[in-house]
Amino acid sequence: MQHWHRGPFWMRRRGGTGGPLRRNPDDRLLGGVASGVAAWRGFNPTAVRIVFVLIALATTGFGVAGYTAAWLLIPAAGADRSIASKARTDARGIALAFGLGTLLTLFLLVGGVFNDSWFASWAWPQVGTVAGLVLIWRNGSADERSAIRHYAEPLGAAVGETSRNRRSAIRLAIATVLILSGAVSLAKTHASLALLAPLGGVAAVVAGLVLFLGPWWLRIARDLGIERQARVRAEERADIAARIHDSVLQTLALIQRRADDPQKVVWLARMQERELRSWLFEGRGPNEADEDTTVAAGVRRIQQDVEARYGVPVEAVTVGDCALDENLSALLAAAREATVNAAKWSGASVISLFAEVEPEEVSVVVRDRGKGFDPESVPEDRKGLAESVHGRMTRRGGAATVTSAPGEGTKVSLRMPRAAGQPAGRT
Amino acid sequence: MNVPRVVLVDDHGLFRSGVRAELGRQVDVVGEAEDVQPAIDLIGSLLPDVVLLDVHLPGGGGQAVIQAVKADHPQVRFLALSASDSPEDVIAVIRAGARGYVTKTISTAELADAIHRVAAGDAVFSHRLAGFVLDAFAAAPTADDPKPTFDPELDQLTSREREVLRLIAQGYTYKEIARELYISVKTVESHVSSVLRKLQLSTRHQLTRWAAERRLT
Numbered sequence: 156m157q158h159w160h161r162g163p164f165w166m167r168r169r170g171g172t173g174g175p176l177r178r179n180p181d182d183r184l185l186g187g188v189a190s191g192v193a194a195w196r197g198f199n200p201t202a203v204r205i206v207f208v209l210i211a212l213a214t215t216g217f218g219v220a221g222y223t224a225a226w227l228l229i230p231a232a233g234a235d236r237s238i239a240s241k242a243r244t245d246a247r248g249i250a251l252a253f254g255l256g257t258l259l260t261l262f263l264l265v266g267g268v269f270n271d272s273w274f275a276s277w278a279w280p281q282v283g284t285v286a287g288l289v290l291i292w293r294n295g296s297a298d299e300r301s302a303i304r305h306y307a308e309p310l311g312a313a314v315g316e317t318s319r320n321r322r323s324a325i326r327l328a329i330a331t332v333l334i335l336s337g338a339v340s341l342a343k344t345h346a347s348l349a350l351l352a353p354l355g356g357v358a359a360v361v362a363g364l365v366l367f368l369g370p371w372w373l374r375i376a377r378d379l380g381i382e383r384q385a386r387v388r389a390e391e392r393a394d395i396a397a398r399i400h401d402s403v404l405q406t407l408a409l410i411q412r413r414a415d416d417p418q419k420v421v422w423l424a425r426m427q428e429r430e431l432r433s434w435l436f437e438g439r440g441p442n443e444a445d446e447d448t449t450v451a452a453g454v455r456r457i458q459q460d461v462e463a464r465y466g467v468p469v470e471a472v473t474v475g476d477c478a479l480d481e482n483l484s485a486l487l488a489a490a491r492e493a494t495v496n497a498a499k500w501s502g503a504s505v506i507s508l509f510a511e512v513e514p515e516e517v518s519v520v521v522r523d524r525g526k527g528f529d530p531e532s533v534p535e536d537r538k539g540l541a542e543s544v545h546g547r548m549t550r551r552g553g554a555a556t557v558t559s560a561p562g563e564g565t566k567v568s569l570r571m572p573r574a575a576g577q578p579a580g581r582t
Numbered sequence: 583m584n585v586p587r588v589v590l591v592d593d594h595g596l597f598r599s600g601v602r603a604e605l606g607r608q609v610d611v612v613g614e615a616e617d618v619q620p621a622i623d624l625i626g627s628l629l630p631d632v633v634l635l636d637v638h639l640p641g642g643g644g645q646a647v648i649q650a651v652k653a654d655h656p657q658v659r660f661l662a663l664s665a666s667d668s669p670e671d672v673i674a675v676i677r678a679g680a681r682g683y684v685t686k687t688i689s690t691a692e693l694a695d696a697i698h699r700v701a702a703g704d705a706v707f708s709h710r711l712a713g714f715v716l717d718a719f720a721a722a723p724t725a726d727d728p729k730p731t732f733d734p735e736l737d738q739l740t741s742r743e744r745e746v747l748r749l750i751a752q753g754y755t756y757k758e759i760a761r762e763l764y765i766s767v768k769t770v771e772s773h774v775s776s777v778l779r780k781l782q783l784s785t786r787h788q789l790t791r792w793a794a795e796r797r798l799t
Contacts, residue, residue, distance in 0.1 A: 425687070472713035472751040475720055507709065507753030511716070520752050 177232040178225075180298060186226035186291070220280040223287035231296070241294040247378070248293035252286035254375050257368065259285055261361060402430055418504065422466045429459070450517060451476040453487040454510045457494055461506070465498035468505045475512035477573070482551045483517055486571040489555065492543040493521040493567040501525025501565060516572045524564040530557055544569070586701035589613045589628060591621040591647060592636040592663070597686070601634070601693070608694040618642045622650045625658060631701045635680065637664035637671045648678040661700045669714045677782050682706025704771045705778035712750035715781060719744075736784045739777060746773045 178191040182200060189207050193200035211218030227239040242248055259282045292303050406427040413419045451473040458471040479487070490508065497506045503525030510519045544567065548555040553571035588609045590598045593616045602611045613628050615621035618641040625633055625647070633651070635644040648660050660680040664671060665687075672683050681700045684693065685708055696706040707715070719739045739747070742763075749759045756774075760767045 470709055470753055472709055474713050474716040474751070505753070507751075509709075509713075509748070509752040511748065520748075522752050522754075524753075 176229055178229050180231050180233075180296075186222070186299065187231065188222060188225045188229060191229060191232070214280075216278070216280040220283040220287070223284045223291070226291055227287050231299075234296075238291050238294050238299075242290040245290070245294055248290055251293070251375050251379070252289040254368070254372055255289055256282050256286040258372060261365075264361070398434070402434075403427060419466060422462065422468060425468055426462060429462075449476050449478055450483060450487070450510055450512055453479060453484075454490070454508060454519075457487065457491045458508060460491075461494050461498050465495070467498040467503070469494060469498075469508050470505055471508040471510075473510045473512075477512045477517070480574055482553070482571050482574060485547050485551050486517060486519060486553060486569055489544045489547045489553075489569055490519040490521060492547075493519075493569070496544075497521055497523040497525065497565060497567075501527070503564065514573070516570050518571075519569045521567045521569075522564065527559045527561050527563045527565050529561055530559055585610045586631040586697055587612045587628070588697060589615065589621075589625055589630040589633045591615045591625075591633060591639065591644070593617065593639055594636075597636075604690040605694055605697075609697050618646050618650075621647050625651050626655065629655060629658060631659065632697050633658060633660045634697065635660050635662050635675075637662050637675050637683075643671070644675050644680070645678040648675065648680060652679050659700050659703070661696060661706060669717075672711060672714060673718065673781070676711075676778070679782065681778065682708075683711045684708045685710060699771075703775075705774045707747070707750050707774055707777070709751045709753050712747040715739075715777060716744065716747050716751065719780075736780050739780065743773050743777050746770060747777060750774075 176191060176195045178187040179194050179200075180187045182190040184204065189203040190200040192198070193203045207218065207222065211222070214221075227242070228237050230237040259278075263278050263282070288303060292300055295303075406423050410420050410423050413423065454471050454473050458469040461467065461469050477483070490510070494506060494508055497503065501523040503523035506521065506523045508519070508521055510517065544557075545555045547553075548569055548571065551571065553569065555570075556568045557565065558568070559565035585607070586609050588605075588611050590601060590611060590613070592598050592601075592614075595616065598614050598616070602614070605611065609632075612630055613624050615624045618639055621633075621635075621639075633647070635647060637644045639647065644660075644662055651658055651660075660675075662672070662675045662680040662683040663686055664675075664683070665685070676683060681703075682696060682705050684696050684706060688696070688708070699706050716739075719737075745763065746759055749762060754762065756767050756770045759765075759770045763770075
């Protein structure tokens with residue numbers, strides 16, 4: 156999108172976007188605010204990021220909250236609304252943000268009693284950050300959610316582990332004992348017992364708030380879990396729905412449109428069946444090609460391609476299997492040509508494709524019950540059979556026989572000796 | 583030609599009614615069942631000529647029906663039907679005693695033909711089943727097959743039988759096979775029946791191993 160000038164990284168890019176300030180989700184570490192600003196004014200995004208970090212350090216953490224606010228308020232490139240404008244209607248999200256905010260405030264109040272050094276001044280702005288992140292999490296795009304998840308997951312995992320643990324009650328009890336004994340020892344060693352007075356007051360306030368708000372926090376936490384499960388389920392369902400839509404529904408629509416053409420309908424149904432089957436039972440997507448490394452896989456590929464391209468069902472049977480070498484690839488190429496020929500010219504309703512791997516040779520028979528032709532009277536310009544089938548086979552020491560008569564269908568038999576020294580591998 | 587009496591056993595109602603409608607007067611569909619136990623009871627009371635049996639039934643599969651009915655009513659013949667083409671299932675149901683196997687995509691005319699054939703005591707091999715059998719009996723026992731075979735007559739196909747199976751796998755009808763090999767249709771039928779017997783009675787351990795290996799084709 157942008158042209159880079161080679162040179163030191165703080166060099167300006169050529170011009171800015173000139174448009175309104177937009178976050179740039181394509182090039183982002185968090186919310187894409189820095190790269191958005193960079194693109195807007197034409198700076199190097201890395202330079203902007205460094206400046207942001209410096210600002211955050213200088214303002215003792217308010218910069219972080221400011222960044223979150225910018226994330227909320229500046230719309231992403233391509234979106235017409237900011238996350239904040241969406242969040243305004245999200246009552247539960249606002250409640251959740253407020254809940255987490257009060258919880259954090261509480262911790263900071265407690266912490267502030269013991270320690271009012273730089274930590275507190277850093278932590279206070281993060282009340283706003285956390286609340287903002289909650290709103291972004293609930294209202295941002297899936298992309299932005301995954302960005303937050305990416306950074307929040309290690310934290311969540313640590314917390315989740317302890318809460319899942321059956322002995323968490325014991326651990327909590329020990330933690331409480333430790334904290335209490337710590338507080339007692341602090342109180343003892345502190346010269347002035349006056350410290351105990353505000354501590355007692357804070358403890359009372361905390362206990363009261365927990366009594367008041369505890370159930371609410373719990374419910375919010377539970378809701379969050381339920382909501383997350385529901386989201387996972389919905390995403391799974393959407394995934395399956397998309398797959399079914401791309402394949403089955405499209406085919407059904409086609410079938411309805413082609414209802415007057417039974418052959419086409421049969422073909423569509425077969426295609427769909429094969430595709431669905433390979434997705435359900437073999438875990439293969441419709442566009443994931445299997446490696447054509449064996450005779451059986453190659454035959455399956457011929458079957459699929461010819462059915463897809465010419466709409467004629469191919470009944471393929473493979474007996475035995477072995478790895479492909481150059482000769483056998485040539486055999487399959489000839490078999491493909493013969494099958495395509497049958498699909499194009501014979502007018503048969505089904506083509507059978509039979510491959511057998513024997514210890515000494517591999518044979519393929521392509522057969523149809525269609526029009527047939529007189530092999531003597533094939534015009535010169537229809538070289539397909541002669542050149543690509545016959546030539547291909549004889550050049551590599553194989554043989555091709557074509558049996559056909561008008562009205563009798565066509566049978567192309569191909570044989571290719573297997574290279575010596577290969578074991579009669581069967582799968 | 584007397585019309586064979588047929589019982590349909592399939593857990594899909596839609597499929598049963600479809601087959602019943604399509605077969606029309608070519609066969610006499612006397613009953614339908616959708617589960618193993620009801621099917622066994624129904625077949626025991628109706629004693630049809632042919633049971634059209636889905637390989638995949640809830641509660642034991644088609645195999646269970648064949649095994650239960652065979653003991654008391656050996657004259658009832660089974661034609662297995664399946665959408666799956668999984669060789670393991672197919673071989674299992676044939677070895678349980680089915681006289682043939684066809685896929686559910688078979689045309690109505692061919693299905694009716696297959697039912698008549700089974701009713702007359704012949705075997706019916708779809709092109710896919712013929713491929714499976716060729717594969718399972720493939721080649722003479724070699725060095726990678728340490729166990730000696732116990733009954734060479736049962737454990738190997740004759741070259742004629744193999745030829746017939748190859749042609750079936752290539753989509754030939756019995757009539758076309760007879761013409762191709764300059765033999766009578768009766769002879770083709772007897773070759774196929776003989777293959778079926780070998781398939782059902784052979785102790786050849788490759789059969790099982792082969793089917794297991796082919797689980798995911």
